[in-house]
Amino acid sequence: MVSQRHSRQRDAVYAHLCARYDHPTAEEIYFSVKQEFPALSLATVYRNLTQLCEEGKAQKIAADGVVRFDGNACGHSHLICNLCRSVIDLPLDAEPIIEKARTMTDSDILSGAIMLYGTCKNCKMK
Ligand SMILES: [Zn+2]
Ligand SMILES: [Zn+2]
CATH class of the missing domain: 1.10.10.10 (Winged helix-like DNA-binding domain superfamily/Winged helix DNA-binding domain)
Structure with missing residues (x-):
């Protein structure tokens, strides 16, 4: 079938x-x-x-x-390496930042995640 x-x-x-x-x-x-x-x-x-x-x-x-x-659809943060372009999970709590954004914009923000960019550990050692 x-x-x-x-x-x-x-x-x-x-x-x-x-x-x-x-x-x-x-x-x-x-x-x-x-x-x-x-x-x-x-x-x-x-x-x-x-x-x-x-x-x-x-x-x-x-x-x-x-x-x-x-495969993890729950909001979580990531570190993206500018050199090897790998995407690394960050177990960071974005809630305090989201709370700040709610106050700043006076909006109902439901969820969010942080994206950080830089050079990963492996690339730094090269
Ligand atoms: Zn890298
Ligand atoms: Zn992820």
């Missing part, structure tokens, strides 16, 4: 995304999942990832023109 095969591929894309914490691009997910599903196309991976984001199961992170995906 066609739809069943498609949902199995989607499950594999999602499982793969959740199993890694390096915020892969659609291409990176495609190359890994393709080993299990040789018929998989990059367009399908894009579609699956977009659906997962729309359903709130994943999120998109645009880092320096490169779109990456995160």
Whole structure:
């Protein structure tokens, strides 16, 4: 059945995304999942990832023109390396900053995350 095969591929894309914490691009997910599903196309991976984001199961992170995906859809902060473009999870509490922004703008801000840019530990050692 066609739809069943498609949902199995989607499950594999999602499982793969959740199993890694390096915020892969659609291409990176495609190359890994393709080993299990040789018929998989990059367009399908894009579609699956977009659906997962729309359903709130994943999120998109645009880092320096490169779109990456995160299996952790809960608001959390990131450090983006300007040199290797890696995206690192930051267990930072953004709430105090959001609270400040609420006061500053007199707006109802529901959620948010902090994006920091710089040089990661690995690149600094090179
Ligand atoms: Zn780096
Ligand atoms: Zn993340």
